[in-house]
Each structure stands twice: as structure tokens, then as C-alpha cells.
Amino acid sequence: MRRMRVWFDVVRQRWRGFFLLRLALSMAALHIVVLGVTLVDVGRRGAAARAELERQAALQKARQLATAVRHGVLTRDLALLAEQVDAMRSAGKLRYAMVLDVHGRVLAHTAPVFVGQFVVDPFSQAQLSRHDVLQPVVAQNTTQLLDVWAPVWHGAGLAGWVRVGLDPAYHTLDLWSEWQQGWWYGLLMVGAGLVLATGVARSLGRDVARLQDVMRRVRQGDLDVRIEVTRSDELGELMDGVNRTLQRLAHDEAALRHTSASLALERGRLAAVLASMRQGVLVLDEGGRVQLCNVALCRLLGLRGAPQTWQGRTLTEMLRHSVLPPDAWRDGVTGPKATSTPTSRLADGSEAAEVELPVPLPDGRLLARDRVALQDDAGQPNGTLWLVRDVTDELLAQERLRWQAMHDPLTQLPNRLLLSDRLKHALARARRTQQLLAVCMLDLDDFKRVNDVLGHEAGDVLLQRVAERLRSCVRADDTVARLGGDEFVLLLSELGAPEEVQVALQRVCEVVARPVALPQGEALVHASIGVTLFPINDNDADTLLRHADQALYQAKQQGGNRYVMFDVEFSQRVQLQQRLRERLRIALEADELVLHYQPRVRLRDGRVVGAEALVRWPQGDGGMWYPDRFIPLIEQDALIDALGEWAVRTALRQLRVWAQQGCAVPVAINIAARHFLQPDFVERMQALLASCPDVPATWLEIELVESAALDNLEQAAATIERLRGLGVAVAIDDFGMGYASLGYLRRLPVDKVKIDRSFVMRMLDDRDDGQVVQAIIGLAHTFGRDVVAEGVEHDALAQALQRMGCDEGQGYGFARPMPASDWPAWWSGWSEAHPGAAEDALPKAAV
Ligand code: C2E
Ligand code: MG
Ligand code: MG
Secondary structure, eight states: OOOHHHHHHHHHHHHHHOOHHHHHHHHHHHHHHHHHHHHHHHHHHHHHHHHHHHHHHHHHHHHHHHHHHHHHHHTHHHHHHHHHGGGGGGGGEEEEEEEEEETBEEEEEEGGGGTBBBBBHHHHHHHHHHHOOOOOEEEOOOOSSSEEEEEHHHHHHEEEEEEEEOOOOOSSOOOHHHHHHHHHHHHHHHHHHHHHHHHHHHHHHHHHHHHHHHHHHHHHTTSSOOOOOOSSSSSHHHHHHHHHHHHHHHHHHHEEEHHHHHHHHHHHHHHHHHOSSSSEEEEEOOTHHHHHHHEHHHHHHHHOSSGGTTTTTTTTHHHHHHOOOTTTGGGGSHHHHHHOOOOOOOOOSOOOEOOOOOOOOTTTTTTEEEEEEOOTOOOOOOOOEEEEEEHHHHHHHHHHHHHHHHTTTTTTOBBBBHHHHHHHHHHHHHHTTTTTEEEEEEETTHHHHHHHHHHHHHHHHHHHHHHHHHHHHOOOTTTEEEETTTTTEEEEEEEESHHHHHHHHHHHHHHHHHOOOEEEEEEEOEEEEEEEEEETTTOOOOHHHHHHHHHHHHHHHHHHHHEEOHHHHHHHHHHHHHHHHHHHHHHHHOOOEEEEEEEETTTTTTTEEEEEEEEEETTTSSHHHHHHHHHHHHHHSTTTHHHHHHHHHHHHHHHHHHHHOOOOOOOEEEHHHHHHHHHHHHHHHHHHHHHHSOOOOOGGGEETGGGGGGGHHHHHHHHHHHHHHOOEEEEEEEEEEETTHHHHHHHHHOOEEEEEEEHHHHTTOOOOHHHHHHHHHHHHTTTTTEEEEEEOHHHHHHHHHHHHHHOOOOOOOOOEEGGGGGGGHHHHHHHHHHTTTTTSSSSSGGG
């Protein structure tokens, strides 16, 4: 059975191959069927027509016979009737002919035996009973018999019947005979059908073959082939459709080739990027299987083999082969939900990735990972991306940075930031334990001198040694912090009684006071300490530090090398000073201060060679405050800079007025050391001079007050040089006081030295002071500087100074400081008393 089916299939296949034959045969068979049906139909119609003709002929015969026999019937002339019936025998296919009377007796018959007999069958009886029949009728018309009756009328009466029976010849269709009649026609039709079918099949076959050829070439990969469309029928449309499809295919194939080329390029780039990344990259699918990973990931996780070997394997398997601890990062293996990045909601409603602690590896490294939930284009989750990195160095660096942010780099002690944190904690603990906490502010006496004498490097080493000593003096729980410079803070906690603080601080003072051996020489410094005790002084951290600072200030004022407990009275005094400072700031801004001017006279000839501007603060009650009352308050802050600038600006404006009045002289302005050391000091002076272009720079002089406070002599010297370059003369004020000494004279390229008035005023009474004045004059001249004596209260002093070689003098002996408005009158009075003095009062360039 199976073999048969196979065989059948083979035949069917073959058969399908004979397209032309099939087509021709199919068309011939169709013709035969159509021809057959047509023939049968034509035959059938022919038979019906012939039957009708036969019937008409039979009726005609009966009618003729009826007409012929009428006389014989009426006369009952049987012989005539027999003769006339006999004459019917010549009619073809006649089965019988008879003549009947009205009762059905046979009067004549083609078979004479029936003459005289009656027709008694029911069919004939029914026919005989009809008297309304005027024309012949077909009584029976079967395949066997065509029986026709015709009435024989005599006048209006029926005389008898004529009956004729015929054999019907063409009642049925004989196909075979029909076929035999039309076979040559059928053959012709089949032949024509074959010719027609072959023609159609050949025309179709040629185009089908072309189509087949095109398809074969397409199968071989040639998409540029096209079929020539030569028809406009359905096959033509099909060919056109094939061409369009091929065109579309060629276009799509080109696009596909381009896409796959760029995909390959992208894949190559991705591979290169992944390979060059230092971060480990891992892409997992929804089921926790590895889709992609890079070399860095394998290296970080200690995985053997190339990244490709892990593709398709499960995360569980990968982690099992890694150096990660057994329970680390296992949350990614359980499926899609767990692979998404865990998030938490921030106060602003946004989502933030939860911070995951790095995982420590057995070799000490720390690994961190970022997880990103991946989504497809439709926004559906389709995996997870891990970015893994070694954060060991990063965390160490962070730790180091954090440490550096909290510590002083020189001494490694906690800095201000960490101190404030420690202080807050210490306060909280002290509040809890009800024990004393000492907040101590410590400052080194004479530290600046070590810096100046032994250099900054020595100063740094000294600070380090002091820091070590301070640490050794306190307990492990206590804090020693450095705020900067030589300022330290000690937090001594868990103290039972104030006496314990005294003992501890006494020890600190002693330890600090021990000589320190430095490479540059031995240094000796002392500590001044201000202390306040919490909760006796129940205040917040900032206030406690401020109080300790106030106490420190007090310790300094008391000569240093001691500790002073903060006391409220002192604090109030400090607050008072602060209020005063604030008032001064406002007064300065409101331009309420005034300058008084005191002339400077050349001792040789009494000529006025300049004036010093001295600030005064008029009070609301009509009184006048002198600088000693308020300058010390602001000497250490930016207000002194503002005061200096204000004085320069005011003096320059005044000079402009005096120039118009003809009494202008160079005016010296007192400038504090800290102001003088501002990096932009010269530029500021230049700007002020530029704002009064009609006042030459040579009319401005600078007196460097508190020169002992100059902690950067190189910078000061450079500033002096630049000022002198502008034409502004510079003098060291109050020389002989403080530490301003020979070193200063040598290193600072000033024009003048002003001897402090305390030496000058007493020099006639005190031998030592006289010698100091003499020494200063000698020294200054040695370095080529002019000498001005302050405090020249009377003529005798002026004369003595002149004898000692002093160049200029300033003091009550010449004039007291006076308001600017008094100056022109004084000037003209003095000029009159000292004729010629005004001529060369101004430097040449200024005249
Ligand atoms: P200084 O620069 O040494 O000014 C000289 C001081 O000696 C002035 O005091 C002056 O009135 C006073 N004086 C002058 N001749 C005599 C005299 O014959 N006998 C006595 N006993 N005193 C005399 P003053 O005006 O009270 O100024 C004191 C200090 O205030 C000044 O000393 C100066 O250091 C500072 N000062 C004044 N004005 C300013 C200023 O605008 N800026 C700055 N930074 N300091 C100023
Ligand atoms: Mg002065
Ligand atoms: Mg002075």
C-alpha cells in the first residue's frame, strides 16, 4: 500500500511537470464534453420535431381517410369502404386503418377479419361516447403506437369514425446513431481544440518558463534580475508583481546588509570598550543568566577563563567560582524581581539607589557594585546591569582626605573642625556625667620672635614639639587641637574639681617652658592659657571658646607664661570694647572722624618740612577722643586698614585745599603694620593718589606704626621699595620701642627714622635715654636714613637734638596737632617768624 502511494506520488509529480500536455489534454477533454452535450441536445430536439411531423402526418391521413369514406359510410357500401381502407396500405409504417359506425362496429379494416366486430375496449368506448369532436385527435401516442381518430360527419350528424394506427419511428434518441452521424464533426472539434489549446499553452508556457528562469536565478541569489513584461493580462500583472517584489527585496537586502554591517561595527566597538574598561561589567537576563561580561569583571571576581566562557551560565555558578564571600551579592540570582536596584524614597519624593557597603575580599581588596535595572523599548524589565569596581584605593583616599580635612597637617593634631565636633560630644558627656570640662585656649608667648630670629622652618619644628608635649600632658580621652599659628585648644574632660584643672595646666605651662632643641638653635617659649569650666560656665561651645579666648587675652596682658580663669568682669570689659569697636566702625563709615596736623620742622634752620596727620574722634558731648583710646581696639582687625585708607583719602583732599591756599607740605599718614602688609597695599595707595591727580605722590608720606608687628620683613621691604618708586617716602615710627632695632634699620629701606618721643622727652634728664637717642641718630645716619625726633617739647630739646645731628623735629615745642582749618594761619605765622622757610618746604618735584 505504501509502495503504491509512493509510486502514485512519483507519477503525480511527473504529471505535474508536463504542464503543456496537461493543458492541451484538459482543453480537448473539455471540448469533447461540450460537444457531447450539444449533440445530445440537438438529437433530442430533432426527435421531438420528427415526432410532431409524424403526428401531423397521421392526423392528415386520418382526415383524408374520413373525407374519402363519408359516402361509403352513409351508404353502407362495405366494398367501397374496404377498397378505400385498402388503399391506405401504401402509407408507410401503417399498422392498421379501420372505419367504424357510431356504435363501434367495424365497417372496414386493413385486416378484413375484424369487419363486423365491435371495438369494446374501455379506451375505444370512451372515445366513441364523445360527440363534440370536430377534428381528428390523437387518442394514443406511445412508443409503440400512434393511434389517431377522425370523425366522419354527415351534415350536422356524426356518421362514424375513421381510425388509423401507425408505428412511431423517431420517438427515442439513439445516441450511438447520433454519434455515428456526427463523428467526423466531433473529430474536427477535438482537432481544433487541440490546436487551440496547444497555441494557448505554448504562449503561456513561454512566459511561465521565463518566470521559472527568473525564480531559479533568484534562488541562486541574483536579486537584480527582472522579467520583461510583454503581456497586459493577469500573467502580465503577475510578472509586474514579481518585478516589484524583486525590487523591494533588493532594496531590503541592501538595507539589511547595511544594518548588519553597522551592527558588526557597533559590536566591535562595544567589545573594545568592554575590554578596555577598568570597571567590571555584567549583564544578566531576567532569569539570572549571564548575557555579557568583560575581562575586568573576571579579573575583579577572580574568575578563570575568558568572558565568553561565562555567557549563558547562571549567576549562581559564576559567583560560586568567584573569590567573593559565600553570601555576598546573592540577591541577583533569585530572579527578575530581586535583580532590580533596591530603591528608597527621599524626602523630596525622588527615588535614590540604596548605598550598598563594599564587599571585602580575602586578599584585602574591597569591591563595590552598582546595579541598574534594564528595560526593553516597551519599558518592560529585561535584565540587570552590574558595574563592579575595586574601591580599595578610593576608600583609602577618602579616608585620608577625611583625616586631612579634620587634622592640622603640621602637627597632626585635630583642627578647628574636629575640635568643634569633639567639643560638642565632650559637652554632651559632661552634661550627662555632671563632671567638669575645661576648655583651654593656649597661645605661645614669643613664638613670633622664634620665627623671626630662627626662621619659619624652626618655628614649624617648634610647633611640632610643643604639640607632642601637649599630647603627653593630657589623658587619652582629652583633646589637643591646633587652630592655626601658635594657637592650641585643650579639652580636659571628666574632672572632679577645679583644682585638678589648675594642676593639669600648671604642668602644661612647665612642660611647654622647657627649652626646645632645634637644628637652628635652642628655643625657649612659654604658654599663655585662658580657661573656662563647664558647667560652672554653662554655655554653648562657641561661647565657651570665646570666653577661653578672653581669658587668654587676659593672661597675655598679665605678661604671659600663666593660665587665667575666665571671669565675668573681664568678659564684660571685652564686650564693652567690642561695642566701642562697632561704634568706631559706624563713625568711620559716616566720616565722623577728623585729622589734626602737627608740623615737622628742620632743626638746622627751622623750616617746616612736613606735617603728621593724627586722627581724632569727636564725641557727641563736645569732647575729643585721642587715638590711644580707640586705636588699640582695632589694631588687630580690618578696621585699622579702613582707618588708614580713610586718613590717606582725607589728607589728600586736604592737601588739594592747602595747595590752593599756598600752604601745602608733605603729609605723613600713620599706617599699622597689618595694613601695610596687605598684598594690594601699594595698588590701593596708587588708586587713592589717582583719585586726586592734582596732588603729587611726593606729598604723601607713610609712617610705619608698630613696626615690631611686621612678621614678614621681606614683603615689607618690597612694599617700601615700590612706594618709594612711586615717590612716597616711608618712615619707621616710634623707633627704639618694642623690637624695632638694628635689624629693621638694615633690612627696611626707609627714608626716615622717627625716634620714639619717650626717649626724646627724657633725654636731657636721663643719661641713658640721651645715649639711646644719640645711638639711634648715629645708626640711622650710618644706613643713610634721616632722623626725626618726636616729642620736642621745648627749644632746649631742639637745640640739643640739633647738636646731636638729628635732622628734623616734631613736638609741642613747634606746634601742637591742630585742626586743618588752623593750619594756614599757623603756616603764615611760622613763615613770617622764619623767613625763607616756605621756599623749600616742599620737595622739588612737588613745587
Ligand atoms: P605717633 O605716630 O608717634 O604720633 C605722635 C604722637 O605724639 C601724637 O599723639 C602726638 O600728639 C604726640 N606728641 C607730639 N608732640 C608731642 C610732645 O611734644 N609731647 C608729647 N607728650 N606728645 C607729643 P596722638 O595724636 O595721641 O597719637 C598717638 C598715636 O596714635 C600716634 O603716635 C600713632 O601711633 C597713632 N595714630 C594717630 N593717628 C593715627 C592714624 O591715623 N592711624 C594709625 N594707625 N595710628 C594713628
Ligand atoms: Mg606717627
Ligand atoms: Mg611716634
